[in-house]
Amino acid sequence: MQRRSFIKYASLAAAGSALTFPLFGRSVAPGEKVVVAVMGTNGRGLEHIRALTKIANLEIAYICDVEDNALAKGVDLVTKLTGKKPAAVKDFRKILDNKDIDAITIATPDHWHTPAAIMACAAGKHVYVEKPCGHNPGEGEMLIRAARKYNRHVQMGNQRRSMPNLMGIMKEVHDGLIGNAYFARGWYANNRKPIGTGKVIPVPANLDWDLWQGPAPRENYRDNLVHYNWHWFWNWGTGEACNNGTHEIDCMRWALGVDFASKVASGGGRFTAHDDWQTPDTQVVTYEFDGNKSISWEGRSCNNYPGEGSGRGFIIYGDKGTFVNNGGDDFKIFDLGNKLIKESPKGEQANTINPLGPGETLDSYHFHNFVDAVRNNTPLNSEIAEGHKSVLLCHLGNISQRVGRTIYCDSKNGGKIMHDKDAEKLWEREYEKGWEPKV
Ligand SMILES: NC(=O)c1ccc[n+]([C@@H]2O[C@H](COP(=O)([O-])OP(=O)(O)OC[C@H]3O[C@@H](n4cnc5c(N)ncnc54)[C@H](O)[C@@H]3O)[C@@H](O)[C@H]2O)c1
Numbered sequence: 081m082q083r084r085s086f087i088k089y090a091s092l093a094a095a096g097s098a099l100t101f102p103l104f105g106r107s108v109a110p111g112e113k114v115v116v117a118v119m120g121t122n123g124r125g126l127e128h129i130r131a132l133t134k135i136a137n138l139e140i141a142y143i144c145d146v147e148d149n150a151l152a153k154g155v156d157l158v159t160k161l162t163g164k165k166p167a168a169v170k171d172f173r174k175i176l177d178n179k180d181i182d183a184i185t186i187a188t189p190d191h192w193h194t195p196a197a198i199m200a201c202a203a204g205k206h207v208y209v210e211k212p213c214g215h216n217p218g219e220g221e222m223l224i225r226a227a228r229k230y231n232r233h234v235q236m237g238n239q240r241r242s243m244p245n246l247m248g249i250m251k252e253v254h255d256g257l258i259g260n261a262y263f264a265r266g267w268y269a270n271n272r273k274p275i276g277t278g279k280v281i282p283v284p285a286n287l288d289w290d291l292w293q294g295p296a297p298r299e300n301y302r303d304n305l306v307h308y309n310w311h312w313f314w315n316w317g318t319g320e321a322c323n324n325g326t327h328e329i330d331c332m333r334w335a336l337g338v339d340f341a342s343k344v345a346s347g348g349g350r351f352t353a354h355d356d357w358q359t360p361d362t363q364v365v366t367y368e369f370d371g372n373k374s375i376s377w378e379g380r381s382c383n384n385y386p387g388e389g390s391g392r393g394f395i396i397y398g399d400k401g402t403f404v405n406n407g408g409d410d411f412k413i414f415d416l417g418n419k420l421i422k423e424s425p426k427g428e429q430a431n432t433i434n435p436l437g438p439g440e441t442l443d444s445y446h447f448h449n450f451v452d453a454v455r456n457n458t459p460l461n462s463e464i465a466e467g468h469k470s471v472l473l474c475h476l477g478n479i480s481q482r483v484g485r486t487i488y489c490d491s492k493n494g495g496k497i498m499h500d501k502d503a504e505k506l507w508e509r510e511y512e513k514g515w516e517p518k519v
Pocket of ligand 1: 119120121122125144145146150151170172188189212238239291292294308309
C-alpha cells in the first residue's frame, strides 16, 4: 500500500446505490499535502474555495455540483487562484471512491448536509459541513455517530468559533469578565424580497434535479427554488433561524456556557408577503436553560433596520457587565454603569493572533483549523457534537413555531422534546425511498 493506505472496505447500500467505500481513510502525516473536494459551488462553496486556497500544501482536486453554471464557477475559481484545474463531477459519490481525497467540504442546500457528510465519513473522508449540520435534530445526532464510528474529523461551518477576538473574549467572559453571564439577546436582519408563486416548469437542462433533491422526498421542479430560495421551504431548507440564526445562537450558547435547553418558545410567521415562502420571515425565539440562564433570538428577514447599529449581532448580559457584538469578530465590554471598559481592535488589525498573515478573510481561520486537524490531528474549534448543540436550538425554535406552542425539552438527555407528539415527530424527517442516511 502507498502512503494513502486504508484499513478495510465495506459495502454500503446508501443513497440509491450500492457503492464500495473504504471504512477508514488514511491519516495525513504532518507536512503532507491535504487533498480536498468541494461540494456545492454556487455561493458559499466559492468562499470555501477562497479560504482553502489560502492554506499551504493543500490541493482542491475536485469540484462537485449538480448544476452546470455553479460547477463551472467552482472550477474556474480554483483554476484562477491556483493555476491548476480541478476535476469536475456532478455526482459526489464518484469522489468517495477516490482514495487520494482526504476531506470534503459541503456547501449544498441543507437537506444534503448530513446525508452527504455521513457518506463521506463512511468513505474515510474528513468533513467540513456548512451550518446547519442537519435538516432536523435527528440528523445532527446521526452525524455525530458517523464521526465517531468512522473516526473522522467533522467540523461545522460556524466560523465565529475560530475568530481570534471572539475566542479571546469568550475565554475572558468564561473567566468572569462580566460576572455571571445569565442572559443573551441576538438578532439578524435583512431586506429579502418576495419569491412569488412558483410555476412548475421543465427542469432546466443544466440541472440534475433528481440529484439536487437526493434524500428529500420528490417535488416537481418550480421556477422559484434554485438557487437559494430553497432556504424558505421545509422540504429542503430550515428558515432564517438555521440559516443565519445559527451563528449568533451559537455564540450566545458559547458565552453562556450552556448546552441543551429545557424550554423553547417561538412566535412569528411569514408576515410580509403572500407567496410560496413557508418558513417565518419574522421570528422571536426564547430559550430557557438550567441554572437560570436564557437566550432570545430575533430574526427579521424582510426589514433590515439594525439593532445596536448592526444588522446582526448579540449582547451577553452578566451580573457585573455586558458584552456587545456587532456581527463579526468584534466586542465591546461595558461595566454595570454602561462605561466602555474594553474593545476589540478596529479593522484588519483585529486579527490579533493571525495564523494566516494580514489580509486573510475571517472565514479562513476556521478552514485553517479544520485542515490542521486533518493534517496534525489537532482539536477542532467546532467539533460536530458542539455544532449540533447550537443547530439543535435553531431547529427547536422552528419546531415550536411549527406546532404553535412552547415545547419542553429534557436538558439532561440531549435536549429531547418531551410530552408533545406533534413536536417529537419533527425531530426527524421522511426520506425519498432508497436515499435514507444510515450509520
Ligand atoms: N457559514 C456561513 O457563513 C454560510 C454562508 C452562506 C451559506 N452557508 C450555507 O451554505 C449552504 C449553501 O448555501 P448557498 O447560499 O451557497 O446556496 P446555493 O443554493 O446558492 O448553492 C448551493 C449549491 O449546491 C448545489 N447542489 C445541490 N445539490 C447538490 C449535490 N447533490 N451535489 C453537489 N452540489 C449540489 C446547487 O446546485 C448549488 O449550486 C447552505 O446550507 C447555507 O446555509 C453558510
